[in-house]
Structure formats: structure tokens, C-alpha cells
Amino acid sequence: MGTSDLLLRLMKALNHCQLLKADSSIGGYSALEIEPMHWQTVAQMIQQDQGRFAGLWAEELEDVFFVTVCFCIEKHYLLMRTSLNKKIPLKLSSLSCLYLAANRFERHTHDLFGIEFIDTDDSRRWTRHQAWQANQFPLRKDFPAAGYGTGKTPADKTYPFLQATGEGVCEVPVGPIHAGIIEPGHFRFQIAGEEVLYLEERLGYVHKGIEKIAEGKDIHHLINLAAHVSGDCTLSYAGSTCMAVENALQITVPDRALFIRAILAERERIANHLWDVAAICNDVGFAFAYYQFGRLRELWLRTNAYLFGHRLLMNCLSVGGVQKDYLSATAIDLLQHELVPLEKEVGELTHILDTNASLQNRLRTTGVLSHETAQAVGALGYVSKASGIDFDVRRDAPYAPYHQCEVSSPVLSDGDVAARLSIRLKEIKSALTLIKDLLNTLPSGPYQTTWTPPPYPTAGIGIVESWRGELLTYVSLDATGKVSRYFPRDPSWFNWLALERLIYRDIVPDFPVCNKSINGSYSGCDL
Amino acid sequence: MMNRLLYSLLQTGLFVFIAPLFVGIVKMFKCWLQNRSAPSVFQCYRDLRKLFHKQTILAHHASWIFRFAPYLIFSITALIASAIPFIVSPSQTVGFTDVILIAGLFGLSRFFLALAALDIGTSFGGMGASREMTVATLAEPALMIAFFSLAMMASSTRLDIITTYLSTHSLWFNPSMLFVALAFAMIAVAETGRIPVDNPATHLELTMIHEAMILEYSGRHLALIEWAAQIKLLIYTILFANLFLPFPLINQLSLSAIGLNGGIVIIKCLLLAWVLVLAETHLAKLRLFRVPLLLNMAFLLCLLGLLIHVIAEVA
Numbered sequence: 001m002g003t004s005d006l007l008l009r010l011m012k013a014l015n016h017c018q019l020l021k022a023d024s025s026i027g028g029y030s031a032l033e034i035e036p037m038h039w040q041t042v043a044q045m046i047q048q049d050q051g052r053f054a055g056l057w058a059e060e061l062e063d064v065f066f067v068t069v070c071f072c073i074e075k076h077y078l079l080m081r082t083s084l085n086k087k088i089p090l091k092l093s094s095l096s097c098l099y100l101a102a103n104r105f106e107r108h109t110h111d112l113f114g115i116e117f118i119d120t121d122d123s124r125r126w127t128r129h130q131a132w133q134a135n136q137f138p139l140r141k142d143f144p145a146a147g148y149g150t151g152k153t154p155a156d157k158t159y160p161f162l163q164a165t166g167e168g169v170c171e172v173p174v175g176p177i178h179a180g181i182i183e184p185g186h187f188r189f190q191i192a193g194e195e196v197l198y199l200e201e202r203l204g205y206v207h208k209g210i211e212k213i214a215e216g217k218d219i220h221h222l223i224n225l226a227a228h229v230s231g232d233c234t235l236s237y238a239g240s241t242c243m244a245v246e247n248a249l250q251i252t253v254p255d256r257a258l259f260i261r262a263i264l265a266e267r268e269r270i271a272n273h274l275w276d277v278a279a280i281c282n283d284v285g286f287a288f289a290y291y292q293f294g295r296l297r298e299l300w301l302r303t304n305a306y307l308f309g310h311r312l313l314m315n316c317l318s319v320g321g322v323q324k325d326y327l328s329a330t331a332i333d334l335l336q337h338e339l340v341p342l343e344k345e346v347g348e349l350t351h352i353l354d355t356n357a358s359l360q361n362r363l364r365t366t367g368v369l370s371h372e373t374a375q376a377v378g379a380l381g382y383v384s385k386a387s388g389i390d391f392d393v394r395r396d397a398p399y400a401p402y403h404q405c406e407v408s409s410p411v412l413s414d415g416d417v418a419a420r421l422s423i424r425l426k427e428i429k430s431a432l433t434l435i436k437d438l439l440n441t442l443p444s445g446p447y448q449t450t451w452t453p454p455p456y457p458t459a460g461i462g463i464v465e466s467w468r469g470e471l472l473t474y475v476s477l478d479a480t481g482k483v484s485r486y487f488p489r490d491p492s493w494f495n496w497l498a499l500e501r502l503i504y505r506d507i508v509p510d511f512p513v514c515n516k517s518i519n520g521s522y523s524g525c526d527l
Numbered sequence: 528m529m530n531r532l533l534y535s536l537l538q539t540g541l542f543v544f545i546a547p548l549f550v551g552i553v554k555m556f557k558c559w560l561q562n563r564s565a566p567s568v569f570q571c572y573r574d575l576r577k578l579f580h581k582q583t584i585l586a587h588h589a590s591w592i593f594r595f596a597p598y599l600i601f602s603i604t605a606l607i608a609s610a611i612p613f614i615v616s617p618s619q620t621v622g623f624t625d626v627i628l629i630a631g632l633f634g635l636s637r638f639f640l641a642l643a644a645l646d647i648g649t650s651f652g653g654m655g656a657s658r659e660m661t662v663a664t665l666a667e668p669a670l671m672i673a674f675f676s677l678a679m680m681a682s683s684t685r686l687d688i689i690t691t692y693l694s695t696h697s698l699w700f701n702p703s704m705l706f707v708a709l710a711f712a713m714i715a716v717a718e719t720g721r722i723p724v725d726n727p728a729t730h731l732e733l734t735m736i737h738e739a740m741i742l743e744y745s746g747r748h749l750a751l752i753e754w755a756a757q758i759k760l761l762i763y764t765i766l767f768a769n770l771f772l773p774f775p776l777i778n779q780l781s782l783s784a785i786g787l788n789g790g791i792v793i794i795k796c797l798l799l800a801w802v803l804v805l806a807e808t809h810l811a812k813l814r815l816f817r818v819p820l821l822l823n824m825a826f827l828l829c830l831l832g833l834l835i836h837v838i839a840e841v842a
Contacts, residue, residue, distance in 0.1 A: 172650040179730040194658075194815060283734070285726040285812035291561050358723065359811040366814070508654065509815045512731040 006074050010049055014042060026068075027247035027460025031079035039067075039082055040093040040119075046071050051078070052378050053099035055472050055489040056106065058113045060141050065115060067092060069102075070461075070472060070489075075396040077463060084115065094120035101378045101494050108527075112139040112211070127204050127526070129156040138212055145212055164190035164197050172508070176205045183522035187511075194507040199500050206526040214486035219245055219319050219453065222475070222483050227314045229488055230524035235268045235313040236466030237488055237524075240473040243399065245319050248460025248477060251451045255443040257321035258401040263335070263438050264313050264322075266431040269467040270342075271300050271312075273424040273431075276519055280421050281353070283513040284362045292349055296342060303338055307331050321448030332439055343432050350425050363418035367514035369502040370415055379498045380491035381469020382427065383518055385411050386419035393465035405437055415502075420517040427467075453481030468492060468521065490524030534780070535620040539609035542765075546608075546757040547571035549764065549796060556804040571757065575750050583746030586647050596643035597744065597751040603636040604755040604762070610686060611765050614788045616776040617687030624686040626674040630667065633718070636755070637663055644740035651732050655739025658815065662724065662736065665822035666717045669710060672829035676707045676836055677770060694773035703840055706832035708771040713825040715763040720756070721803065723813040724821070727756075734812070761796075764803075768795035 007030070014020040014032065019042055022033035034042050051071040059066045064083040071078045084090050094117040096103040106117040107126035114137040117123065125134070131153045132138060138147070163171065169192050176184035186202040210229055214222055226241035227234040239261055246253060278293035301311040308316050308326055316323055327335075353359060369379070374387035384391065392409035394402040410426035412419040459476035469491035478484040499518045503511055551568035558565035567573075585594065610624050617624060641659055644652035678684045680703075681692035698704050717724045720737040732739060741752050772795050777784040813821060 170650070172654070174733065179732055281811070283729075283731060285722045285729065285807075285810075287557075287728070288561050288808050291563055295562075356809070356811070358809070358813075361817075362811045362814060507815060509658075509734040511733050513734075 036082045047098045057487040058109045059485040090115045130154040161188045199503045206523045210527045217483045230521045233466045238317040240462035240464045240471045243462030244460040244473045244475040248458045254446045256445045257447045260322045266435045269431045272467045273428045325447040366417045367502045368416045377497040378494045382423040383495045386423045387415035388413040417517040492520035496520045542608040546761040549761045550757045553800045578750035581746045593643045593646045596639045597748040600636045601751040601755045604758045612690045616778040647743045651739045658736045669826040673711050676833040690769045694775040703832040703836035706828045710825040710828035719760045722807040723810045
């Protein structure tokens with residue numbers, strides 16, 4: 001990992017102020033060890049250096065809790081970690097005054113570890129609905145994996161939503177059960193007429209205890225679990241988890257396996273983008289595009305099932321490579337033959353979408369996310385790219401095999417639904433080009449490497465560009481090689497915040513299409 | 528007189544019973560246009576039968592309005608259907624045929640639907656009712672002006688006289704007729720809740736207009752409301768066909784005359800269904816706040832039609 005000048009300067013400044021306890025690294029990424037009392041100060045210095053907040057998680061060890069934050073400064077990742085002694089009250093100053101997005105991570109951490117974040121406006125419970133008591137913390141080692149309660153979870157009726165008052169202002173609760181087949185999430189609108197004054201999300205309805213389930217699993221089972229975190233990006237989750245483990249164990253993955261992984265990742269991107277374009281059009285009653293893009297996606301998924309054994313590419317990866325050598329000569333031929341007609345059809349359909357005045361009229365200026373807001377919430381993926389933030393992990397912090405390819409990542413500045421739709425169409429195109437390049441330069445060799453788990457505790461981080469954007473995964477292993485902490489951070493943690501903000505002063509009937517254009521993962525955030 | 532009553536009843540019965548078929552045909556055309564295989568044209572009948580057999584669930588605090596509205600809405604719609612010249616020439620049937628009354632009856636049925644939506648007290652019902660009324664306040668005046676323009680040409684507000692007048696005078700290319708026809712099509716789309724004003728096929732509660740009002744209905748209540756909506760679509764289609772694609776209904780009660788009239792009506796309906804489907808496939812749904820622009824335009828077109836008629840055509 002390279003270190004930018006900015007990072008060096010930051011380290012120097014921290015050393016100078018004696019804020020740095022130690023300068024270490026976790027799984028290949030530089031990490032700053034600091035005292036809890038300097039937590040906010042150092043974060044502030046990083047923020048002043050335009051550092052982007054990229055996630056926060058905690059971990060329990062023998063006598064301490066580690067709290068780690070990931071920042072991204074000028075395309076370089078930097079970790080900041082502190083340890084909280086169990087013997088004294090678990091308190092840490094909040095970063096939500098510096099970074100909007102830190103709030104939900106802190107509430108998640110509080111609900112699951114009991115670490116209190118002070119100086120924050122919002123310390124309401126987040127992941128904990130009513131399934132466990134306020135004084136129980138499921139991710140602590142002394143909490144049984146089976147939990148305590150066996151009965152039905154009581155309804156979560158008392159969550160204090162922010163309420164607007166005034167003449168003609170009313171509150172509209174939507175969800176968690178929706179009319180379509182989508183994941184559950186609750187949206188609380190404060191509206192005046194049709195105008196949205198405030199939208200508050202209440203997620204956590206698909207909390208599955210992924211982090212707890214992962215504990216004590218061996219690495220193979222972890223990869224299997226990772227694939228099940230969020231069904232629409234099963235490959236990205238498995239990929240980033242593999243990468244984290246490989247970083248932790250310093251496994252070198254053979255080139256052929258890396259190429260196959262990248263081809264699979266791009267296939268996942270294309271399938272999801274096709275379906276999103278279809279769904280956005282359907283939400284505004286443009287059924288033609290819905291069926292056409294849906295048809296293309298279905299054909300694409302059938303090839304997945306035929307060649308890789310699963311429509312959504314579940315269980316294709318393994319630590320050190322891929323499950324098997326999927327790409328025989330005939331398979332490569334089939335994949336290559338699939339690219340040309342898809343590219344042609346997407347091109348034709350894109351032309352139809354672009355030139356349909358009625359559709360463009362509907363989508364343009366709807367749900368505008370400004371560049372500033374996108375930066376403030378730390379939006380990722382197509383959401384940020386449509387608002388003028390030019391960042392793509394594959395190009396800017398490349399991991400193998402993307403460092404050998406030319407990744408063209410689109411960027412637009414309008415920030416509306418039409419821009420997010422357009423980014424997806426452009427990404428489909430660039431992913432097709434990538435697959436073509438990868439297939440043409442596919443190296444031969446083994447698809448898997450052998451490795452042995454280490455006899456010491458270790459940890460690693462994997463960061464990939466999933467179809468939703470940057471996906472970060474932290475894995476730590478104990479001395480027996482079993483998982484002691486697993487935290488996958490979905491890009492939707494940030495994009496959900498973007499949704500809350502972009503709907504402000506828009507109208508209620510625009511919400512579904514705005515929501516679809518963000519398409520945050522519920523399962524990936526609820527964990 | 529007895530015969531005329533009988534014909535009226537038979538014709539109305541036929542109208543009511545083929546309305547779901549017409550919606551089925553529209554759906555079939557739509558599927559064809561989008562490269563899909565279509566469900567049977569009789570699917571709407573199956574859906575209605577299913578709903579009639581299902582249990583009807585009522586909210587605890589539903590008042591009589593909620594229970595009463597589906598029957599009222601269905602009856603009013605069927606009543607309007609009886610007033611529309613359909614297959615038998617209007618002179619052979621009985622009944623009221625005043626266009627102002629027709630517009631008023633549509634308003635009455637809408638009033639009860641909105642009341643029922645509010646009655647249950649859900650946020651979606653209230654939202655749907657408020658949107659429906661916004662659309663109605665703009666669509667109804669436009670509809671009235673459209674009727675007035677036609678009434679001025681025929682010197683009567685009676686639908687049978689207007690229809691006969693239009694079918695015996697070739698006014699197809701009168702500018703006023705073109706304006707009014709275009710406006711009437713826009714009003715019809717808004718009144719029947721089709722794309723681009725409303726999307727009858729959506730599952731998104733927050734975007735609905737008509738569907739949001741009937742979210743709490745189930746079983747036979749829902750069946751009646753759905754059926755009424757299907758009749759309404761056919762009413763507007765037949766009205767459009769009668770007024771703007773006029774073809775004199777043969778004033779006889781022979782089988783051949785009825786067969787010929789029926790055949791012509793079918794051809795006109797299929798043609799209009801195809802036009803509707805083309806428009807719906809080509810257009811996305813409008814933003815809710817752009818709907819008033821569409822309806823204002825319809826109003827303006829009607830008014831222009833009326834003015835042109837007064838200024839240029841009367842003389």
C-alpha cells in the first residue's frame with residue numbers, strides 16, 4: 001500500500017502533538033493507535049485533511065475493547081484504533097459531529113457492545129428493536145450465541161421518531177411491510193401536503209446476527225456465511241471477505257483465480273444494474289423498459305447458473321482462489337459470445353431511454369443529491385458518481401487484478417434519478433469492456449493455492465468495489481484460526497443517509513423512484 | 528315502451544358484462560406491444576370471480592359509508608352505462624341522456640369513493656382522496672366545457688341528440704372538433720386513472736391515486752369497485768367513439784342492424800384500445816405536480832374549441 005504525502009504529513013503532525021501511541025498496520029493497511037482521549041482530536045485532524053469516514057466497528061479482546069475507524073484520505077485507506085479498558089466505564093467521544101455517517105455505526109456499536117458514545121445528539125437504539133434488553137450486548141463474548149429469548153419479539157412501538165408540528169403537517173408511516181416484494185424497512189415521513197419536510201428511516205428489521213454467527217467459525221464457513229449477508233451482492237461479500245482473510249494470512253492468490261473473481265464480480269455488477277434500470281423505469285410506469293431489461297438480466301443469470309452453478313453466484317469463491325476452474329475453453333467462448341448481443345441491446349435500449357421525452361421529464365430533477373450532501377454523508381458507488389464524486393476502488397485504490405486493467409468509471413454531476421440511471425448504464429458498458437479484456441488476457445495456471453491457518457491471532461481488511469460501491473470487510477482470527485470478529489460494511493450505510501436527505505422538499509409520490517435509484521441494501525446494513 | 532325498456536336493460540347488461548373483457552383486451556394488446564405473452568382476455572372475469580368468493584374484511588371503525596360506497600359506485604357507474612348510446616340506436620331505448628347529469632353522476636361516485644377512503648382513517652386513503660380530488664377539480668370543469676362545446680354544435684345537452692347530430696353531419700375536420708377530441712382524450716385518461724396520470728398496475732402505495740383510495744377494500748367490495756372502474760373505462764371509450772368517431776347507429780331493431788352496429792362498435796373500441804396501449808407504452812407516468820398542467824391544457828383546448836366554434840363555425 002502506498003502512502004501519500006498527505007498521510008505522511010498527517011503522521012508527522014500527530015507525532016509532533018504526541019497524539020500517536022503507535023503506528024502499526026492491520027492486514028496491510030496503516031493503522032494509528034491512539035488513546036481514547038485523543039479520539040475526537042485525531043479524527044478532526046483527519047477530517048481537516050479531507051479524510052472520508054469509511055466505517056467504524058468494535059471488537060472484544062481479553063481485557064479491552066478495540067474500536068476501529070477506517071478513513072480514506074486521497075484514495076489511501078487509514079485505520080485509527082483505540083482500546084477501552086473493561087475495568088473502567090466504556091465511553092468514547094462521538095465522531096458524529098465530524099461525520100454524519102458515524103452516528104449509525106456508533107449506535108450499532110452501542111447496541112451490540114455497550115460502548116457509550118458521548119457528546120452526540122442522537123443516541124437512540126438502532127439495531128436493537130425489542131429482541132434483546134437494553135442491558136444485554138449480544139456481541140460480547142459472554143452473551144450466548146443462541147441468545148436468551150425464545151419467544152416472539154415484541155413490537156417496536158415506542159421508537160422516538162423526530163416529529164414535525166404545525167398546521168397541515170402530518171405524519172405518514174410506511175412499512176416495514178411493503179406492497180411489493182422488497183426487504184422490510186420503515187420510513188416515517190413528516191409531510192405538508194405532498195411536500196416532504198423530513199424523512200426518517202428505521203432499519204434493522206432483517207437483523208440476522210451475522211456478526212455473532214461468524215464468531216468461532218472456521219474460514220471456509222465464514223466465506224459461505226459472507227455470501228449470504230446480502231443476496232444481491234453475494235459475490236462481492238464473499239470476495240471482500242476472502243480478500244480480508246488473504247490479507248490477514250498473507251496468502252498470494254494465483255492470477256487465474258483473481259481474473260475469474262473479477263469476471264464474476266463484473267457479471268454481478270451487470271446483472272444488478274440491468275435489474276435496477278428495469279425497476280427504476282417500472283416505478284415511473286415505463287413498463288417497456290422494465291420487461292426488456294428484465295429479460296436481459298434473466299438471460300444473463302441463466303448463463304451464471306449454467307457456468308457457475310448459481311444464478312446469483314453464491315459459493316463460487318474460496319480463500320486462496322475460486323471453488324473450481326470455471327473457465328474452460330468452451331466456457332470462455334460462451335461468455336465472449338454473450339457480450340456482443342448484450343452490448344448491442346443495452347445500447348439500443350439506452351438510446352430509447354435517452355430519447356423518450358416523457359421518461360426523461362419524469363426522471364430529471366427528481367431526487368437531486370447535491371455534490372456537497374453526497375460528500376457530507378460519504379455516499380458511495382453509483383450514488384456518489386451521479387453527484388460528481390469521482391471515486392472507484394477498482395481504479396483509485398486498485399486491488400488485483402484491476403491494477404492491470406484500465407477501469408473506466410463514469411461520473412456525472414446532476415445528482416438526480418436520471419443521472420443515477422445513466423451511471424448504471426455506463427457502468428454496464430464499462431463492465432462489459434472489462435470482462436472482454438479480462439477474458440482476452442486470462443492467464444493460465446492454478447485456480448487455487450494451498451495455505452495453512454497461522455498459529456497466532458491475526459486480522460485483515462478487504463476492500464472491493466461491489467456493484468453498490470466500496471465494500472469493506474474486517475475479519476480477525478484467533479490463535480486457533482477461528483473467526484473472532486467479522487464486520488462487513490455495506491456501502492448502503494452511507495447511501496441510506498443520502499436518501500433521507502435527497503427527498504427533502506421533494507414530493508411523496510417521488511419517493512419510490514428515488515428509493516429505487518439509491519437501492520440501499522437492508523440486509524447488508526441490518527447484519 | 529315495454530320493448531324499449533327491455534332493450535335498455537339488455538343493452539346495459541351487455542355493457543356491464545363486457546367491460547372486463549375490454550380491459551382484458553387492453554391488457555392483451557399491451558403485452559403484445561411489449562413482447563410479452565398475454566394472459567387470457569378473460570382474466571379480469573376470473574379475478575372478479577375470485578374476489579366475489581373471497582371474504583370481505585372490514586376495519587373495526589369502518590362506518591356505513593365504507594360499506595355502502597362500493598354498491599353506490601357500482602350502481603352509479605352502471606346507470607351511466609345505461610345512458611350511453613351503445614349498440615341500439617338511442618331512439619329505441621329509454622332513459623336519461625343528459626351530459627350534465629352524466630358529469631354529475633361521475634362526480635357523485637367519486638365523492639363517495641373519496642369519502643370511503645377518508646372514512647377508514649389510513650394515511651394512504653387520505654393521500655389518495657386528496658390526490659383524486661385535485662385531479663377531479665381540474666378534470667371536471669374541462670369535461671363540462673367539452674360537453675358544452677358539443678352541446679352548442681348540436682343545440683342540445685342530450686347525449687342522444689348530440690350523438691345523432693354528430694353522426695349525421697360530417698364535422699370530423701372542423702378545428703373545434705379536433706381540439707375538443709384531443710382534450711376529451713386527455714380528460715378520459717385522467718378520469719379513468721391510466722398512464723400518464725395514474726398507474727393501475729403499480730404496487731407502490733406512495734405513488735397511487737385511485738388505488739390508494741381502495742387499498743383497504745377486499746372481497747366483494749373490491750370486486751365491485753374494480754368492476755366499476757372497468758365499466759368506466761368502457762364508458763369513456765364508447766363516449767369517445769360515439770362523439771369523435773361518429774357512425775350512425777342503424778335505427779332498426781333487426782338482427783342484422785344490431786349485428787352491424789355491434790361490429791362497428793367493436794372495431795372502434797379495438798382501435799381506441801390500441802391507441803390507448805400505444806400511448807401507455809410510450810409514456811412514463813407524470814410527476815404528480817405536472818398532472819395539473821396536463822389537465823389545464825385539456826381545459827384550454829376545450830375552451831379554444833368552444834371559441835373557434837362560436838367565432839368561426841356558427842357563422
